Amino acid sequence: MKIWLRNHLLAxxxxxxxxxxxxxxxxxxxxxxxxxxAAPAPPATAELREAAAKAPTPADLAKGDPxxxxxxxxxxxxxxxxxxxxxxxxxxxxxxxxxxxxxxxWTLVCGFLVMFMQAGFAMVESGLTxxxxxxxxxxxxxxxxxxxxLAYWVLGFAIQMGGAAGNANLGGLYPLASEHTISLFGKTWxxxxxxxxxxxxxxxxxxxxxxxxxxxxxMDTALTIVTGACAERWKFITFSxxxxxxxxxxxxxxxxxxxxxxxxxxxxxxxxxxxxxxxxAGSGVVHSVGGLTALAxxxxxxxxxxxxxxDGSANPIIGHDISAVLIGCFILAFGWFGFNPGSTLGASSxxxxxxxxxxxxxxxxxxxxxxxxxxxxxxxxxxxxxxxxGNGLLAGLVAITAPSGFVSAPNAAIIGLVAGVLVCxxxxxxxxxxxVDDPVGAISVHGANGLWGVLAVxxxxxxxxxxxxxxxxxxxxxxxxxxxxxxxLAAQLVGISTLLGVVFTLSFAINMALEYVVGxxxxxxxxxxxxxxxxxxxxxxxxxxxxxxxxxxxxx
Numbered sequence: 001m002k003i004w005l006r007n008h009l010l011a012x013x014x015x016x017x018x019x020x021x022x023x024x025x026x027x028x029x030x031x032x033x034x035x036x037x038a039a040p041a042p043p044a045t046a047e048l049r050e051a052a053a054k055a056p057t058p059a060d061l062a063k064g065d066p067x068x069x070x071x072x073x074x075x076x077x078x079x080x081x082x083x084x085x086x087x088x089x090x091x092x093x094x095x096x097x098x099x100x101x102x103x104x105x106w107t108l109v110c111g112f113l114v115m116f117m118q119a120g121f122a123m124v125e126s127g128l129t130x131x132x133x134x135x136x137x138x139x140x141x142x143x144x145x146x147x148x149x150l151a152y153w154v155l156g157f158a159i160q161m162g163g164a165a166g167n168a169n170l171g172g173l174y175p176l177a178s179e180h181t182i183s184l185f186g187k188t189w190x191x192x193x194x195x196x197x198x199x200x201x202x203x204x205x206x207x208x209x210x211x212x213x214x215x216x217x218x219m220d221t222a223l224t225i226v227t228g229a230c231a232e233r234w235k236f237i238t239f240s241x242x243x244x245x246x247x248x249x250x251x252x253x254x255x256x257x258x259x260x261x262x263x264x265x266x267x268x269x270x271x272x273x274x275x276x277x278x279x280x281a282g283s284g285v286v287h288s289v290g291g292l293t294a295l296a297x298x299x300x301x302x303x304x305x306x307x308x309x310x311d312g313s314a315n316p317i318i319g320h321d322i323s324a325v326l327i328g329c330f331i332l333a334f335g336w337f338g339f340n341p342g343s344t345l346g347a348s349s350x351x352x353x354x355x356x357x358x359x360x361x362x363x364x365x366x367x368x369x370x371x372x373x374x375x376x377x378x379x380x381x382x383x384x385x386x387x388x389x390g391n392g393l394l395a396g397l398v399a400i401t402a403p404s405g406f407v408s409a410p411n412a413a414i415i416g417l418v419a420g421v422l423v424c425x426x427x428x429x430x431x432x433x434x435x436v437d438d439p440v441g442a443i444s445v446h447g448a449n450g451l452w453g454v455l456a457v458x459x460x461x462x463x464x465x466x467x468x469x470x471x472x473x474x475x476x477x478x479x480x481x482x483x484x485x486x487x488x489l490a491a492q493l494v495g496i497s498t499l500l501g502v503v504f505t506l507s508f509a510i511n512m513a514l515e516y517v518v519g520x521x522x523x524x525x526x527x528x529x530x531x532x533x534x535x536x537x538x539x540x541x542x543x544x545x546x547x548x549x550x551x552x553x554x555x556x
Contacts, residue, residue: 103346110342117335123328132530134540162193225290283402283453291447303437365416369396372420458489
């Protein structure tokens with residue numbers, strides 16, 4: 001009994017000692033800091049989460065939403081943490097992406113419209129030429145797309161847009177950040193871009209792809225202008241080579257100077273000439289470049305057989321399908337709603353709601369251009385010539401292309417009216433004074449009226465546009481002479497001089513070299529028989545029975 005009692009007392013003592021030592025050790029060890037209470041969510045975030053909790057559930061949406069009041073709500077915001085719910089950062093990112101997405105879609109859809117203009121050009125040019133050349137004319141309009149696209153993808157885009165980074169509408173385009181420059185008069189001047197060849201490397205970028213597509217279809221429009229002026233006597237092989245060179249070099253070079261951060265756009269920042277050369281959608285960049293290249297090639301190729309008599313007087317050569325011409329003009333007018341309003345490169349933010357004004361200005365100028373041409377021909381010839389009426393529509397559209405983003409509706413109507421008269425006068429001048437044979441009037445429609453459109457910016461821009469608060473890096477809005485800024489007119493005149501002095505000269509030199517290497521013109525026999533069989537191997541209208549062209553046979 002004593003032994004049992006002694007053992008239990010010893011166990012109790014050991015237990016008590018252990019508890020005492022453990023308690024002291026616990027007392028000497030500092031307690032772990034208490035975890036701070038979770039910070040309350042910012043009021044805005046809390047409000048977002050509260051709204052998310054009240055958002056329509058899948059069960060609600062499963063019942064249908066005929067009024068569209070439930071579809072598209074806070075539950076559709078992409079969140080970084082599904083458990084935490086939407087935050088202000090999530091909402092801000094969604095807003096920014098929506099802005100860029102709107103601008104992407106707008107620019108792409110407008111680019112698709114401009115691409116469809118190719119069909120309009122094909123109908124106008126083929127309709128204004130002889131039926132024996134219809135297939136050849138259509139094929140030039142078809143294949144110019146492939147030639148231009150290939151050349152622009154490989155080289156032209158990089159030359160034009162390689163240094164064009166900074167466009168806030170399309171996410172910045174920051175991969176396009178290399179422009180070859182020179183230093184002159186203590187200033188840095190852009191000459192050509194150096195980034196974006198093959199759309200490879202850093203150019204593999206969603207924003208770059210958008211601007212490539214949009215600028216590519218503009219380039220292709222310029223190339224197509226030449227095919228109409230040189231129709232019915234131009235070798236298909238030489239046309240192809242010319243188109244590739246134009247898409248790779250001559251067009252992108254001037255486009256860089258005007259739109260890609262080049263020296264014409266820097267005339268304002270470097271020399272104080274207002275906002276520098278301003279060409280909203282391409283009267284100069286697209287249409288004058290195309291029209292002046294057409295003039296250069298036509299001078300080398302020469303007139304069609306039978307166009308001029310020995311005394312120098314001109315003979316009319318009537319196209320085979322006026323209905324195709326007028327339908328083609330309507331297609332082009334429709335596509336122009338992509339051409340001009342699309343040149344905002346966005347529909348959201350940065351003053352882009354002006355797309356409505358640009359669209360109406362485009363429509364009005366086409367209308368008054370038609371009136372101008374019809375009235376001029378009616379008064380001077382006694383009849384409202386159909387083909388010239390179509391050219392009047394196109395002339396008004398060409399002329400408003402550069403100023404469309406800067407002018408009011410009444411001024412747009414004036415610009416178009418002048419263009420409608422100018423195209424008639426220019427066609428007569430080109431044909432009877434310059435002795436240049438242009439079957440479709442492309443030199444007058446695009447060349448002469450492209451220059452008029454460039455000049456019109458320096459006269460009629462009213463200073464009310466606001467594209468992000470600046471243009472060409474110069475704060476404020478583009479304003480012309482009639483609204484108090486003579487500097488803008490000076491910048492436009494520099495652009496016109498560059499088009500005439502550099503673009504025309506370069507195009508003439510390149511095509512003269514091609515004349516010696518390949519030759520531009522088909523043989524007289526091929527021209528008299530029609531280009532469809534000799535050049536294309538197939539008639540455009542095989543069911544037609546052709547009659548001998550007596551005037552052409554005598555001329556041969």
